[in-house]
Amino acid sequence: MVDVKGIANPLFLREEELRQAIEMLFFAYRDFTGEPDAMLADLGLGRAHHRVIYFVGRNPGITVSELLKILRITKQSLSRVLSHLVEEGYIVQRPGERDRRQRLLTLTQKGVELERRLTANQRERIATAFRNAGAEAVQGFNLVLHGIIDPEDRRRFDVPGTGGPLGAARLKAGAGKR
Amino acid sequence: MVDVKGIANPLFLREEELRQAIEMLFFAYRDFTGEPDAMLADLGLGRAHHRVIYFVGRNPGITVSELLKILRITKQSLSRVLSHLVEEGYIVQRPGERDRRQRLLTLTQKGVELERRLTANQRERIATAFRNAGAEAVQGFNLVLHGIIDPEDRRRFDVPGTGGPLGAARLKAGAGKR
DNA sequence: CCCTTTACGTCAACCATGTTGACTTACTTT
DNA sequence: AAAGTAAGTCAACATGGTTGACGTAAAGGG
Numbered sequence: 001m002v003d004v005k006g007i008a009n010p011l012f013l014r015e016e017e018l019r020q021a022i023e024m025l026f027f028a029y030r031d032f033t034g035e036p037d038a039m040l041a042d043l044g045l046g047r048a049h050h051r052v053i054y055f056v057g058r059n060p061g062i063t064v065s066e067l068l069k070i071l072r073i074t075k076q077s078l079s080r081v082l083s084h085l086v087e088e089g090y091i092v093q094r095p096g097e098r099d100r101r102q103r104l105l106t107l108t109q110k111g112v113e114l115e116r117r118l119t120a121n122q123r124e125r126i127a128t129a130f131r132n133a134g135a136e137a138v139q140g141f142n143l144v145l146h147g148i149i150d151p152e153d154r155r156r157f158d159v160p161g162t163g164g165p166l167g168a169a170r171l172k173a174g175a176g177k178r
Numbered sequence: 179m180v181d182v183k184g185i186a187n188p189l190f191l192r193e194e195e196l197r198q199a200i201e202m203l204f205f206a207y208r209d210f211t212g213e214p215d216a217m218l219a220d221l222g223l224g225r226a227h228h229r230v231i232y233f234v235g236r237n238p239g240i241t242v243s244e245l246l247k248i249l250r251i252t253k254q255s256l257s258r259v260l261s262h263l264v265e266e267g268y269i270v271q272r273p274g275e276r277d278r279r280q281r282l283l284t285l286t287q288k289g290v291e292l293e294r295r296l297t298a299n300q301r302e303r304i305a306t307a308f309r310n311a312g313a314e315a316v317q318g319f320n321l322v323l324h325g326i327i328d329p330e331d332r333r334r335f336d337v338p339g340t341g342g343p344l345g346a347a348r349l350k351a352g353a354g355k356r
Numbered sequence: 357c358c359c360t361t362t363a364c365g366t367c368a369a370c371c372a373t374g375t376t377g378a379c380t381t382a383c384t385t386t
Numbered sequence: 387a388a389a390g391t392a393a394g395t396c397a398a399c400a401t402g403g404t405t406g407a408c409g410t411a412a413a414g415g416g
Contacts, residue, residue, distance in 0.1 A: 018301045019236065020335060021308075021320070026229070027334075028326040029207045030250060046372055051204070058197065064393060072208060077374055079394065101383045101392040123196045129325030130199075133318065140311065140318020142198070147307030148206040156205075157198060224401055242364060255403055257365065279363045279412045 032125060036118045043114075048081045049090075050118055053107065056091055057115040061104040063096065090114060210303060214296045221292070226259045227268075228296055231285065234269055235293040239282040241274065248331075268292060 037047055055070050056062055064082075068075055082105075085091045090111035096102030107115060130138050146154055215225055233248055234240055242260075246253055260283075263269045268289035274280030285293060308316050324332055 014305075015301075017316075018304050018308075019297075021304045021323075022232075022297065022300055023236070024320065024323040024327065024335065025207065025210060027328075027331050028323045029203065031328045031331070032203060032326060034250075034328075048373060054200075058201070065391095072212075073373085074375065075393070076376085076395080080373075083394090096392095099384070099392080101381095103393065119197075119200065122200050123193075125326055126196050126199045127192075129322050130196075132325050133321040136314070137318030137321040138195075140315030141322035142202065143311040143315040144307050144319035145199075145202040145206045147310050148210060148303060149202065150205075150209045150212075153205050153209070157202065226402055243362090251402085252404065253364070254366080254405085258402075261365090274363095277363080277413070279410095281364065 032122060035121050035125075039118060039121070045084075046081075048077075049085060052078070052081055052085060053090060053111060053115050054119065056105045057107045057112065057119075060106045063102045063104060065102075067105065085111070210300060213299050213303075217296060217299070223262075224259075226255075227263060230256070230259055230263060231268060231289060231293050232297065234283045235285050235290065235297075238284045241280045241282060245283065263289070 033047060036050055040046055040050055051071060052067065055067060059066070064075065064078070068078060071078065082091065086093060089108055092106055092108055093103040094106070096104050133141070146157060149157075211225060214228055218224055218228055229249060230245065233245060237244070242253070242256070245260075246256060249256065260269065264271060267286055270284055270286055271281040272284070274282050311319070324335060327335075
C-alpha cells in the first residue's frame with residue numbers, strides 16, 4: 001500500500017482525471033447558463049422557457065411530442081411554459097398538414113429576437129473557448145461530449161453527407177486512428 | 179445574398195458549429211445527471227444533495243461559505259439540503275480549529291459510500307467516452323471546457339507543479355502553439 | 357475592552373419547474 | 387365503428403431556488 005497516490009499508480013491518475021471532468025462539466029454548465037438565466041429573469045421567464053425557445057428556433061415546425069422527447073419532461077410541465085410563450089407572442093402554433101392533430105411550433109419575430117439575444121451570449125462564451133483552445137481541441141471536445149450523450153440522441157449530431165457523427169471532426173479523428 | 183449556407187460562407191459553418199456545441203452541452207448534461215438523479219430519488223434525495231455530497235467528498239473539511247461559492251446558491255437554500263444530509267448521517271460538522279465560527283464539513287462512512295455509488299455512474303460514462311475518443315481528444319475536451327468556465331473558477335483546475343491549468347494537458351497544447 | 361465584522365443558522369413567504377394521475381377533445385388508423 | 391394517438395387541461399404535490407429579516411457566537415481592529 002505504498003505510493004498510493006504516486007506517479008507509479010495509474011488508477012489514481014485515472015480517478016483524478018475523471019473527477020476533474022465531472023467538476024468541469026458542473027462548472028461549465030453552471031456558467032454557461034448563468035448569464036442567459038439573468039436575462040430571462042428580467043422578462044419574467046426562466047431556463048425552461050429558454051430551452052423551449054432554443055429548440056423551437058432550431059427546429060421550426062417541430063411537434064409537441066418531438067419537443068418532449070428532446071427535453072425529457074412531461075407534457076404537463078412543458079404545457080405551462082409553452083402556453084406562456086404562446087400567450088406572450090414568442091411562439092405560434094399551427095396544425096400539421098398531414099396530421100391535423102399535431103401543433104407545429106414556430107418562433108415569431110419576437111421569439112427569434114429573444115432567441116438571438118440569449119444564444120448570442122452562449123455562443124460568444126463558446127466561441128472564445130474554441131478560439132483559445134484551437135481547432136484540434138475543438139474536435140476533441142466534440143468527440144468526447146458526443147460520447148457522453150445517450151446513444152439514442154447522438155444521431156442528432158450526425159451530418160448527412162459524411163456517414164458518421166459530427167461531420168468533418170469525426171472523419172479526421174477516425175483517419176488518424178485507422 | 180446567394181449561397182448563404184454554402185461552403186463558401188464561413189459564418190454559417192461557425193454558427194452551426196457553435197450551435198452544435200450548445201446542444202451537445204445540453205444533452206450531455208441532461209444524460210450525465212439522469213441516472214444519479216434516479217438513484218437519489220430512491221433515497222428521497224435530489225440533485226442538490228448530490229452536489230453537496232460530491233463537493234464535500236472532494237474537499238473534506240470544506241467550510242459552508244466555500245461550499246456556497248462553489249454552488250452559487252444562497253445559504254438558505256443550502257441549509258435545507260445540508261441539514262437534511264447531517265440529520266440522515268451522510269455528513270458531519272465540526273467547528274474549525276483556527277476559527278471556531280466555521281463548520282467544517284466531512285462525509286461519514288455512509289456519505290462516502292453514497293458518493294461512491296453516485297459518482298461511479300458518472301465516472302463510468304465519462305471513462306467510456308474518454309476511451310472511445312482517445313487521449314488527444316480528452317486533452318481538447320479539457321481545454322475547451324476549461325475555457326467555458328468563468329475565469330475565477332478556472333484556477334480550481336490548476337495543477338500546482340505545472341504552473342498552468344490542467345497540468346500536462348495544457349503543457350502539451352501550449353508546446354504545440356509556441 | 358468595546359465595537360464591528362464575519363460565519364453560520366433560522367423563520368417565513370414566494371416562485372419556477374419538475375412530478376403523477378385522471379380526464380377530454382380531435383383526429384388518424386385499422 | 388373502434389382503437390389508438392397528439393395534444394390539452396385540472397389538480398395536487400415535491401424540489402430547490404429566491405428575498406428579507408433577524409439571531410448567535412466568535413474574531414479582530416481601534
